[in-house]
Amino acid sequence: MTTSNPCAGQDPQRIGVAADHGGFELKQYLEARLRETGYQVNDFGDHRSHSDDDYPDYVIPLARAVARGDVERGVAVCGSGVGACIAANKVPGVRACLIHETFSARQGVEDDDLNVICLGGRVVGQETAWELVRIFLSARFSGAERHRRRLAKVAALEPAGAKAVS
Numbered sequence: 001m002t003t004s005n006p007c008a009g010q011d012p013q014r015i016g017v018a019a020d021h022g023g024f025e026l027k028q029y030l031e032a033r034l035r036e037t038g039y040q041v042n043d044f045g046d047h048r049s050h051s052d053d054d055y056p057d058y059v060i061p062l063a064r065a066v067a068r069g070d071v072e073r074g075v076a077v078c079g080s081g082v083g084a085c086i087a088a089n090k091v092p093g094v095r096a097c098l099i100h101e102t103f104s105a106r107q108g109v110e111d112d113d114l115n116v117i118c119l120g121g122r123v124v125g126q127e128t129a130w131e132l133v134r135i136f137l138s139a140r141f142s143g144a145e146r147h148r149r150r151l152a153k154v155a156a157l158e159p160a161g162a163k164a165v166s
């Protein structure tokens with residue numbers, strides 16, 4: 001891809017996924033679509049669906065992997081996507097959001113450097129979710145000064161050393 005954007009970087013290739021029982025089926029579907037599209041997928045669990053699992057047990061390891069750069073982007077799914085989003089954003093360097101429409105899937109990355117998309121497995125259908133993930137993965141942070149300035153104000157709330165923007 002040619003671009004005049006110096007912040008565009010390489011296409012993300014290493015994608016992490018995580019879900020509790022509320023998002024398990026959608027995670028499995030998205031993981032299969034990601035793999036068949038050529039992405040390297042790291043599945044942080046749950047690896048089987050059982051009704052008493054807890055989304056932080058899977059979403060937090062995913063979020064930490066995103067923050068470390070072990071995976072370049074994350075896809076976190078629970079029943080509504082809300083718990084996954086709340087949990088992921090506790091990890092410094094993670095910018096997660098619940099996304100159920102295409103405008104924010106793109107603009108969340110371009111303006112806010114979104115690095116974890118959160119989805120509700122009981123809210124969106126599989127094809128809509130896959131479209132949202134594809135848009136999220138194809139979008140790039142613009143690197144515009146005004147967006148960096150705003151993100152720096154958010155990152156200032158995080159402990160020293162946390163990654164501010166990509």
Ligand code: RB5
Binds near residue numbers: 055078083084
């Ligand atoms: C689990 O039943 C459900 O609460 C969880 O998947 C999620 O929707 C939380 O936000």
